[in-house]
Amino acid sequence: MVKTEINQILTRKVLGLTFVLSAAAFAFAQEKITITSTVVDRENTPVPYASVTFTNKANPAFSDAALADDKGFYTLQLVPGNYDVTVEAINFKKSTVARQITTGGTMETISIEEEETGSVVAPTQEIEGVTLTVQATRPYRVELDKKVYDPSTDIISKGGNLQDVLTNVPSVSVETDGTVSMRGNSNVRFLINGKPSALLGIDSGANALQSIPADQIERIEVITNPSSKFEASGTAGILNIILKNSKGMGFNGSVTGSIGYLPTTNLNTNLSWRKGSWTWFLNGGGGYREGEGRNENNTRFFDPVTGATTSYYEQNSLNKSENDNYNATAGFSVDITDRTSFNLSGMGRAYKSFSDNNVDNITYNAARIVDDFTQTNALGNSRNFTIQGDAGLDHKFNDNGHNIYLSLSVQQSDNRSNEKSTELDNLVPRYESQGNNHTVNKAVIGKIDYELPVGEVSKIEAGYRFDSNNNDYDFLNRETNDQFIMQTVNGFSGNTGYSETINAAYAQFKSKVNKLGYQLGLRAEHSDIGIDYLSLSGDASSKDKNYIGFFPSAFLSYDLGSTNNQLLLNYSRRINRPRSWFLIPYPTSLANRQNLFRGNEDLNPEYIDSFELGYAIQKRKITINPTLYYRSTKDETRFVVMSESPGSKILITKPFNIGNEYQYGLDLNATADLLPWWKIMASADLFGYQSEGEYYDATTMAKPLPFDGSGFSTRFRLTNTFKVDKTLNMQLQGFYRGGQETASSITKPMYVLNFGANKTVLDGNGTLAFNIQDILGTRGRESTNFGTGFERESMMRWNPRTFNLSFTYRFKQGEKVEQPKRKKDINNNSSGDDDMQGPM
Structure with a gap:
């Protein structure tokens, strides 16, 4: 051919x-x-x-x-x-x-x-449940209520981790500090196989994202406007990470090893074995990674009345880190009867890190002459151990789609960290601080999903979900006094207990009338949140937040004459509850006394109303999926930088419910086969925003400060895939993030260029991959923050340019075996995931 x-x-x-x-x-x-x-x-x-x-x-x-x-x-x-x-x-x-x-x-x-x-020719041969899969040639597909991204076509993230994969996902951005956002909004809800997971921790962060290897990810579902069937958390939407759980006749699997610079090593495996009605699987591995981050802050203090400069303060830091992580998931599924199946799995993760942060602190007078120069050295150690157990039972009442799904997940995460910070004046210690933190997170999630067909083209879905989260935070901060005697800082040491119980129920109806498909749903959630704080100095507070929310959703689709011309319109209401550590009312670390983070126990949840209008266009060699969207957020949460007290040079970053925000934009995703050997995947997000609100800080006492702002920003990503021959492919990816401005900050534009290549070897059983992240060394964030009496310019760079080489070997695969699956929705192209048991 x-x-x-x-x-x-x-x-x-x-x-x-x-x-x-x-x-x-x-x-x-x-x-x-x-x-x-x-x-x-x-x-x-x-x-x-x-x-x-x-x-x-x-x-x-x-x-x-x-x-x-x-x-x-x-x-x-x-x-x-x-x-x-x-x-x-x-x-x-x-x-x-x-x-x-x-x-x-x-x-x-x-x-x-x-x-x-x-x-x-050839007679029929009955082999029940045999399914053969073909690799998708498109990196993503657009469905009624989500985008589905296939990382198997992503050469650049080979040998990397979940954070590396997310940098290539349409509508998703990863900041230099590891923060993930969708359409410019960082209030993203992460799910693993359809539910919150201890694999990412209760409060997901960059370290958790880096602990999941890219080769263990089956696909990523980007749900920008979830239906009532999904939990209502996350105003930006949901990222559902589906992990591999291959099931085949006999024994099969794959092993991937990688090395890179900054020094990284990883070894991961995916194994499965099926015999009769039983399927066993084991996924796991570990790795070592070094990091190197730079942070520069230049602050000008001035008289709020006259505007005259009073002093300058400069901080330059270099943070080197070493990280080890190990994870393993094992389990089985069994077909009890032709209509009933049961699955059980257990997961364990261990993570530890060491950091060495060196900071230069320089104070200038108004004439920019040095008044004081000190150096701060902060040494930190942290470790985490997480376990999780999951069980599920699926039952089909008949062959017409009358089904019920039950699941239970129990999770616990134990986090310990300590940090020692020493400030040196001409290499002589000036003072020393030590912080010891211990956090225990426990969660129980139980849910039931029920499906009942009605007539020929309709279906009723309903369910119940129970979430219980309990987090216990212990902080002990100590520092030396003038006589260099170590003593406890009672005001910054103590215990915070956080408990959260959510009971949720939903119902939705799906049907189709001629060319019009529709889905209407309503979800009700009752939240009971308690915060108990007690410092060693005796300060105590107790907060109880109890509220009920109703979250409707509506999805419409209309066929404009053919299957490649569809109009999609949807609406949903959502909630964003504050992360538990946003509510802790004291700094968790005193390593950097000039820049502290402090939680706000009076922080309330955000509520958002989201509208989307999408259109799917298909031609012979090109697909284009534009989506217009509008979001209205009430009680928006923003981080405000302020002085600790009038005239103080200590800056506090604290979250507030500022007011309301309105955002509108165009989310455009496209693929094109420009030439037989050249394909592209492009995404663009062009959005405008307007914020209105006010907040209070210590420098203005009872006088509110306005927090109004508006503007327009952009994000672009272009991935080029070149087929050199049958065994060699290359990718070149560019990313651009436009600047953004609010009433209290300005963020400058950023652009990044990445490269990857892979080659199939060993008769198709092996793949050798190489990639370079941030070829030009431009990945960083530059911003300016404004406040009463100060102006701070900041630059952050998470990691320098990195290289990675990986090798994957696949055992001879058996034939894929069909597992019990959820019946497809009338208005959804996807059959769901075997292990999700519903997204509730």
Whole structure:
């Protein structure tokens, strides 16, 4: 075959497949069954990359299509009925045969000829539950209520971790300090396999993201406007990380090892074994990583009345870190009966790190002459041990989609850290501080999801969810006095207990009328939150927050004449509860006495109303998915930098419910096959924003300060994939983040360039990958903060340029075995994940 012709037919048929699946997603009046088969020639030799289309004679909405792999195998799910099966392949004549689909398994092979019409050969062979998968040729697909990103096509993050993968996901941005945002909003809710997970910790941070290897990620679901079926937390939306849990006949799996600079090493494996009705799996590994961050702060203090400069303060820091992490997940699933299955798994994670932070502190007078110069050295150690157990039971009442799913998750995370900070004056210690923190997080999550078909094209879904989170924070901060005697800082030491109990219930109805598909839902959540604080000096406070919220959602889809022209309109209401450590009313660390973080126990949740209007356009070699969106946020949370007291040079960063924010924008994602050897994936987010509100700080006492601001910003990402030959591919990716301005800060633009390449070796069983992150050394954040009597310019760089080399070896894969799956939604292209048991 000619390579150009193969690429053309792959492009044409895979694009067609995407939107045929979109139409089929509305057809969930009946339970679908999995069928597999092979396309062969007259010599019974497999025909690679054949396009197979199943056209339902009674209802075109039930039609579907598949693309055979390089061995002629294909698989898909169909509603039972009569079909016309059309097969096309390069150098073979188009062939159409009739098939009646009644039961799942292996269908008769279809033989096609170069000169004549094909005929049916070979008898039917019943092999229940066998499913063969073909790698998607598109890195992402757009569905009714989410975008689904496939990291297997991402060369740049090979050998990396979850944080590296997220930098390539459409609509998602990762800041230099590891903060993840969606469409400029960092209030993102992380889920692992459809539920909160101790694998990321109760308060997800950059360290947690770096502990999940990229090769263990099956896909990432970007849910910018979740339905009532999902938990209501996270005003920016939900990132659902689906981990690999391969299930095949016999023993199969893969091992990936990588090395890089700054020094990194990783070794991870994914193993599974199936025999009879039992499937066992083991995923795990570990790694070592060094980091090097730089932070520069230059603060000008001035008289708030006259504006005259009074002094300057400069801080320059270099923070070096060493991190070790290990994780393992093991479990099994078993088919108890033909309709009932049970799964059980356990996860453990260990993490430890060491940091060495050196800071130069320089004080100037108004004439910019040095008044004082000191150096601060902070040595830190932290370790974490996390365990999690999950159990699930799935039951099908019948074959028509009447199902129930039950699951329970128990999680605990133990975090310990200590930090020793010494300030030196001409290499002589001036004072010393020590901080010891111990945090224990416990969580229990139980849920039930129920599905009931109504008539031919309708379905009712309902469920209940229980969340219980208990976090215990112990902080002990000490420092030396004038006589260099170590003593406890009672005001900054103590205990905070945080408890959160959420009871939630939801119901939603799905149906379709002609070309209009709709889904209406309502979720109710009762939240009971308690905060008990007691410092060693005797200061005590107790807060109890108790509230009920109702969260409606509505999704509409309209077929504009064909499956490649669909209009999508949706609405949802959501909540963002403050993270527990945002509520701790004292600094957790005294290592940097000039810049402290302090929580706010009076912080309230944010509420958001979100609207989206999307349109899916498909041409032969290009897909474009624009989405217009509008968000209105009430009681928006913002971090404000302020002086500790009037005239003080100590700056406090503290969260406040500032007021309201309104954001509107265009989220555009596209793919294109520019040439047979050159493909691109592009994403753009162009958004405007307006904030209005006020806050109080110690320098103005009872007088409120305005927090108004408006502006327009952009984010662009372009990934180029070049196919050099059958075994070698390269990627070049560019990212640009526009500047942003509020009433109290200005953030400058940033651009980044990355490169990756991979080569298939060992007859397709191995993959060698190489990548360079931040080729130009430009990844960093520069900002300016304003406040009463001060102006601070800051520059942060998380890591310098890095290199990574990885090797993956795949054991000979057995045939994929179908696991009990959730019945597809009428308005959703995806069949869900085997281990999610619903997203509630």
